[in-house]
Amino acid sequence: MTAEYKVHGDVAVITMNNPPVNGLGLATRVALTQGLEKANADGSVKAIVITGAGKAFSGGADIKEFGTPKAVAEPNLLSVILAMENSSKPVVAAIHSVAMGGGLELSLGCHYRIAAPGANIALPEVKLGLIPGAGGTQRLPRVLGVETALNMIVSGEPVKSELLAQQPGQKLFDKMASSAQALQEEALAFARSVADTRPLPLVRNLPCKHPQGDAYFQFARNMVKGMAKNFPAPVKCVDAVEFATRKKFDEGMTLEREIFTNLMFTPESRALRHIFMAERAASKIPDVPEDTPQREIKAVAVIGAGTMGGGISMNFLNAGIPVTILEMKQEALDRGISTIRKNYEAQIKKGKLKQDKYEQRMSLLKTTLDYQDLAQADLVIEAVFEEMGVKQKVFETLDGVMKKGAILASNTSTLDVNKIAAFTKRPQDVVGMHFFSPANVMKLLEVVRGGKTAKDVLATVMQLAKKIKKTAVVSGVCDGFIGNRMIEQYSRQAGFLLDEGATPQQVDKAIEKFGFAMGPFRMGDLAGNDIGWAIRKRRATERADMKYSRTADKLCELGRFGQKTGAGWYDYQAGKRDAIPSKLVEDMIAAHRKELGIEPRKISDEEIVQRLVYALVNEGAHILEEGIASRASDIDMVYLTGYGFPIHRGGPMLYADQVGLFNVMQAMKRFQQNPRDDAKFWEPAPLIKRLVAEGKTFNG
Numbered sequence: 001m002t003a004e005y006k007v008h009g010d011v012a013v014i015t016m017n018n019p020p021v022n023g024l025g026l027a028t029r030v031a032l033t034q035g036l037e038k039a040n041a042d043g044s045v046k047a048i049v050i051t052g053a054g055k056a057f058s059g060g061a062d063i064k065e066f067g068t069p070k071a072v073a074e075p076n077l078l079s080v081i082l083a084m085e086n087s088s089k090p091v092v093a094a095i096h097s098v099a100m101g102g103g104l105e106l107s108l109g110c111h112y113r114i115a116a117p118g119a120n121i122a123l124p125e126v127k128l129g130l131i132p133g134a135g136g137t138q139r140l141p142r143v144l145g146v147e148t149a150l151n152m153i154v155s156g157e158p159v160k161s162e163l164l165a166q167q168p169g170q171k172l173f174d175k176m177a178s179s180a181q182a183l184q185e186e187a188l189a190f191a192r193s194v195a196d197t198r199p200l201p202l203v204r205n206l207p208c209k210h211p212q213g214d215a216y217f218q219f220a221r222n223m224v225k226g227m228a229k230n231f232p233a234p235v236k237c238v239d240a241v242e243f244a245t246r247k248k249f250d251e252g253m254t255l256e257r258e259i260f261t262n263l264m265f266t267p268e269s270r271a272l273r274h275i276f277m278a279e280r281a282a283s284k285i286p287d288v289p290e291d292t293p294q295r296e297i298k299a300v301a302v303i304g305a306g307t308m309g310g311g312i313s314m315n316f317l318n319a320g321i322p323v324t325i326l327e328m329k330q331e332a333l334d335r336g337i338s339t340i341r342k343n344y345e346a347q348i349k350k351g352k353l354k355q356d357k358y359e360q361r362m363s364l365l366k367t368t369l370d371y372q373d374l375a376q377a378d379l380v381i382e383a384v385f386e387e388m389g390v391k392q393k394v395f396e397t398l399d400g401v402m403k404k405g406a407i408l409a410s411n412t413s414t415l416d417v418n419k420i421a422a423f424t425k426r427p428q429d430v431v432g433m434h435f436f437s438p439a440n441v442m443k444l445l446e447v448v449r450g451g452k453t454a455k456d457v458l459a460t461v462m463q464l465a466k467k468i469k470k471t472a473v474v475s476g477v478c479d480g481f482i483g484n485r486m487i488e489q490y491s492r493q494a495g496f497l498l499d500e501g502a503t504p505q506q507v508d509k510a511i512e513k514f515g516f517a518m519g520p521f522r523m524g525d526l527a528g529n530d531i532g533w534a535i536r537k538r539r540a541t542e543r544a545d546m547k548y549s550r551t552a553d554k555l556c557e558l559g560r561f562g563q564k565t566g567a568g569w570y571d572y573q574a575g576k577r578d579a580i581p582s583k584l585v586e587d588m589i590a591a592h593r594k595e596l597g598i599e600p601r602k603i604s605d606e607e608i609v610q611r612l613v614y615a616l617v618n619e620g621a622h623i624l625e626e627g628i629a630s631r632a633s634d635i636d637m638v639y640l641t642g643y644g645f646p647i648h649r650g651g652p653m654l655y656a657d658q659v660g661l662f663n664v665m666q667a668m669k670r671f672q673q674n675p676r677d678d679a680k681f682w683e684p685a686p687l688i689k690r691l692v693a694e695g696k697t698f699n700g
């Protein structure tokens with residue numbers, strides 16, 4: 001049973017009890033209807049209170065049942081709500097903490113609602129690409145007025161119960177409890193006070209009108225269209241609420257249901273639901289139990305105050321964890337600290353940070369040139385130059401000074417974490433923590449698991465990631481880990497496309513239209529083209545068989561490193577970031593084609609998008625097969641949070657599933673026929689072949 005039934009004198013109390021948030025799974029729905037029947041059959045019961053145990057009234061649908069037959073099995077939520085409405089005895093919802101989605105809809109089916117202050121009230125379905133599907137769009141406007149209800153439904157954001165209770169004319173809450181503690185008692189008293197009231201009030205019978213309906217809905221639709229670019233659900237929220245004002249209640253309910261069901265099958269909703277689950281899955285490591293004991297992280301040390309070291313430090317300062325930064329020279333420390341200050345001051349200017357908070361954060365920051373000052377830190381993150389020799393010295397020194405049990409992490413983006421661990425006598429304490437630039441902004445943290453990394457180290461770092469508000473994804477050790485290993489294939493394709501006839505602006509535009517925040521060439525100019533150049537030079541001997549376009553090297557040979565040198569793939573005007581197509585680059589690419597004897601051809605945007613995205617997919621499939629990533633959805637999280645992959649497409653692996661792996665494989669085979677491309681790379685990964693043969697997808 002996931003609801004308890006108890007009679008207090010002449011009032012029956014049904015308490016949903018399905019931790020953590022009393023999700024309305026099948027067992028809870030059954031228990032609710034059984035409780036109702038029991039109370040209605042019991043002659044001594046005069047009224048019924050429905051409430052939730054623990055941390056919520058109800059958070060809505062049970063995510064464990066998402067996509068399973070149980071989610072829609074009878075009694076479904078609509079039937080439960082109907083049973084409440086039809087109860088011959090008054091049903092009172094006693095709301096506290098959280099009433100969201102189906103939880104709020106359930107309460108709207110009750111005859112009365114009493115709420116504790118501080119409760120979060122929301123219809124967040126739009127965040128999953130849906131609209132409320134159990135009457136939320138029809139009932140909420142009837143109790144809160146069209147405008148407030150529509151704002152809540154379109155944004156999905158929670159509003160505090162006491163704020164809603166202050167709305168003039170609101171009928172959402174019949175009474176506010178004096179406190180959360182007093183809710184139960186006051187709900188019982190309220191239930192008794194309405195025990196004999198007949199007829200029982202129903203939200204469905206309330207009028208629903210907007211005085212300037214036509215103008216208002218037109219305005220709302222235009223606003224929402226502009227904001228919701230790639231997503232259909234927000235505009236559908238407007239439609240559904242408009243139906244509430246124009247149609248009879250039951251007709252409105254049918255239309256709501258129709259919209260809900262149609263949205264369920266849109267790729268955008270599929271993507272959002274996938275991300276919702278993927279986020280939760282990523283924090284779980286298959287062979288590291290959730291109750292693995294963790295190490296306490298009370299103080300952090302960072303080695304290197306450069307681009308990454310400063311940003312990394314800010315994450316911990318923001319979370320109230322003291323940081324000590326070590327550098328080789330005082331000047332480097334001073335430079336690093338002044339960058340941190342500038343970043344915070346920019347936030348103050350924008351009104352995003354208060355002066356006292358800023359000072360509080362800076363007071364947690366210490367600097368040093370002496371390793372002894374780090375000895376007591378619980379975690380040290382190395383962010384020095386990307387050279388194995390330099391990292392070796394740092395880790396040997398750390399091994400000598402750090403206290404027993406300290407976690408030693410490297411922010412390396414390409415080097416072998418196992419080799420780094422072997423520089424110490426405690427490889428079990430070594431882990432990769434790969435932040436993305438700017439490290440104080442980007443959500444992604446790749447946690448690189450070495451061959452010997454201890455489970456409690458992993459558990460600790462995953463938990464810590466949550467504390468500093470990062471999305472952590474575990475990667476095994478390989479060159480580039482998950483994200484950069486895949487992006488290399490994407491960049492290679494971008495280069496081939498130039499050789500074959502495309503311009504940087506055509507490639508960028510095509511992939512930006514697909515939804516990427518920035519195309520590969522604008523991105524290169526922003527990050528600095530010299531970074532990739534240095535990596536290619538380093539790898540020239542290790543990966544001599546890897547075919548790639550020489551255009552990027554030629555660009556760097558001209559000193560065009562990107563925005564920082566005022567020129568890259570594009571030209572830039574002083575102090576501006578607008579990318580202006582460059583004649584010089586065009587000529588350089590044309591000359592290069594001539595050298596190679598290539599006759600340029602017209603390349604479609606479709607081909608550009610397919611080659612860039614399927615390059616990610618094929619490499620992703622190899623990564624999955626090798627066990628570098630534990631699940632396809634982890635790869636999607638890396639791309640969504642670290643590389644600007646369009647949210648509405650749900651990440652490269654889900655996108656491939658939605659296109660159909662058979663189609664993706666056919667395209668790869670087509671690309672293999674292109675003599676200018678890399679036929680070996682386009683051999684579909686064995687995992688793709690297997691999934692196609694078995695009629696399966698990456699994401700099950």
Ligand code: NAI
Pocket residue numbers: 303304305306307308309326327328332382383384385386387390393394411412413414434435436437
């Ligand atoms: P950076 O050159 O901006 O900063 C490195 C800092 O380390 C410099 O301030 C330098 O003085 C200091 N340093 C060098 N050797 C040291 C030593 N032995 N002891 C103490 N301090 C020392 O480099 P950046 O970009 O911050 O990169 C640092 C690490 O982060 C590298 O491993 C890099 O691959 C990685 N990384 C860089 C990203 C980026 O976008 N820049 C992204 C993710 C990782």
